[in-house]
Amino acid sequence: MSEAARPTRVLVLNSGSSSVKYQLLDMADQSRLASGVVERIGEKGDAGREGGDDGVADHAAALRRVAGELAGRGLGLDSPELAAVGHRVVHGGTRFTGPTLITDEVVAGIEELVPLAPLHNPANITGIKVARELRPDLPQVAVFDTAFHATIPEAAARYAIDTATADRHGIRRYGFHGTSNAYVSRAAAALLGREPSEVNLIVLHLGNGASATAVRGGVSVDTSMGLTPLEGLVMGTRSGDVDPAVVFHLARVGGMGTDEIDTLLNKRSGLLGLGGVNDMREIGRRMAEGDERAQLAFDVYVHRLRRYVGAFTAVLGRVDAVVFTAGVGENSAAVRAAALAGLDGLGIVVDPVRNAVRGSAGRLVSAESSRVAVAVVPTDEELEIARDTYALARG
Numbered sequence: 024m025s026e027a028a029r030p031t032r033v034l035v036l037n038s039g040s041s042s043v044k045y046q047l048l049d050m051a052d053q054s055r056l057a058s059g060v061v062e063r064i065g066e067k068g069d070a071g072r073e074g075g076d077d078g079v080a081d082h083a084a085a086l087r088r089v090a091g092e093l094a095g096r097g098l099g100l101d102s103p104e105l106a107a108v109g110h111r112v113v114h115g116g117t118r119f120t121g122p123t124l125i126t127d128e129v130v131a132g133i134e135e136l137v138p139l140a141p142l143h144n145p146a147n148i149t150g151i152k153v154a155r156e157l158r159p160d161l162p163q164v165a166v167f168d169t170a171f172h173a174t175i176p177e178a179a180a181r182y183a184i185d186t187a188t189a190d191r192h193g194i195r196r197y198g199f200h201g202t203s204n205a206y207v208s209r210a211a212a213a214l215l216g217r218e219p220s221e222v223n224l225i226v227l228h229l230g231n232g233a234s235a236t237a238v239r240g241g242v243s244v245d246t247s248m249g250l251t252p253l254e255g256l257v258m259g260t261r262s263g264d265v266d267p268a269v270v271f272h273l274a275r276v277g278g279m280g281t282d283e284i285d286t287l288l289n290k291r292s293g294l295l296g297l298g299g300v301n302d303m304r305e306i307g308r309r310m311a312e313g314d315e316r317a318q319l320a321f322d323v324y325v326h327r328l329r330r331y332v333g334a335f336t337a338v339l340g341r342v343d344a345v346v347f348t349a350g351v352g353e354n355s356a357a358v359r360a361a362a363l364a365g366l367d368g369l370g371i372v373v374d375p376v377r378n379a380v381r382g383s384a385g386r387l388v389s390a391e392s393s394r395v396a397v398a399v400v401p402t403d404e405e406l407e408i409a410r411d412t413y414a415l416a417r418g
């Protein structure tokens with residue numbers, strides 16, 4: 024096929040446990056042709072009601088709905104302009120350290136990693152299988168959320184537990200939000216007018232899930248999430264760091280079972296557990312009304328962030344920028360200001376006026392006097408997945 028006639032569109036699929044998000048991008052100009060989400064998978068509405076927001080039976084039905092929505096806009100999966108499908112896959116273990124062209128063997132490899140990500144990888148695999156059935160002729164690429172962190176040195180990746188036991192069970196720090204970190208650290212370097220290889224960054228991805236990552240010269244050298252996305256920062260519903268003995272105590276003294284504790288720490292903790300709601304906007308509203316629980320949730324959230332900024336400053340030795348991204352990081356001036364308040368000793372000074380300005384573009388919010396830049400950089404995981412997918416599919 025001549026260069027001009029080569030297909031340039033990439034469909035990005037993010038198959039979660041109860042939803043499938045999709046975006047169709049044209050890599051000729053990186054434009055977004057369509058995007059959407061099918062939610063409530065497995066909650067098929069009663070009496071087979073038809074309707075846009077009705078639940079769907081399973082991932083196969085969800086992907087058929089995605090295909091139907093795209094076809095309705097003249098962008099069907101059968102289009103010859105579609106070059107490839109890119110799949111977000113949460114856990115790549117130590118085996119998948121970069122974007123990978125999907126084969127039967129790769130699917131089997133992702134299946135073997137299910138014990139490390141029992142909630143996420145099965146949904147990702149189903150998405151891959153259904154998409155391959157729909158277009159078996161198309162290149163399909165897996166982009167792993169862990170891959171960016173494959174560079175973390177052993178000193179930071181190892182937990183100090185018996186090595187044989189750890190190795191037998193694959194216990195180590197893998198890290199997540201890798202796709203976001205890859206995109207954001209390149210965009211942050213561009214904002215600073217430097218090459219990624221020249222800058223040291225602390226990337227704070229603060230969404231419903233939240234993580235801090237130390238990026239040295241474009242490469243991850245430490246991150247707050249660990250074996251699973253539970254470790255590290257306070258999140259919407261996850262506790263982040265706790266003394267591991269909390270688990271034994273809840274089992275022995277609290278009489279709780281393993282699944283119950285898992286649910287407590289992953290689904291009923293964080294902002295929700297402390298403040299009664301998982302959304303930072305609502306925490307802010309309640310704080311303004313004098314709600315003490317919401318204030319405590321905010322204070323714990325911000326304190327944990329400062330701890331990681333301090334720790335990763337020491338890990339990196341020299342920091343060029345602290346970079347905020349994702350829902351909270353991009354939108355909450357209050358979190359940014361509070362997390363970095365009083366850190367002028369580390370060379371970090373936020374400018375209150377710049378910080379208060381809202382915007383959708385990457386921007387600096389640090390004071391002129393700040394040795395370390397403070398940046399807000401909107402993340403774009405779908406574009407990053409599409410770029411990786413397109414690069415691999417073109418060969």
Ligand code: AMP
Binds near residue numbers: 229230231303354
């Ligand atoms: P994400 O996972 O990146 O989509 O981020 C979702 C979270 O971002 C939500 O749960 C909110 O807590 C938070 N968020 C979104 N918009 C705002 C805002 N304007 N102010 C504070 N937090 C926000």
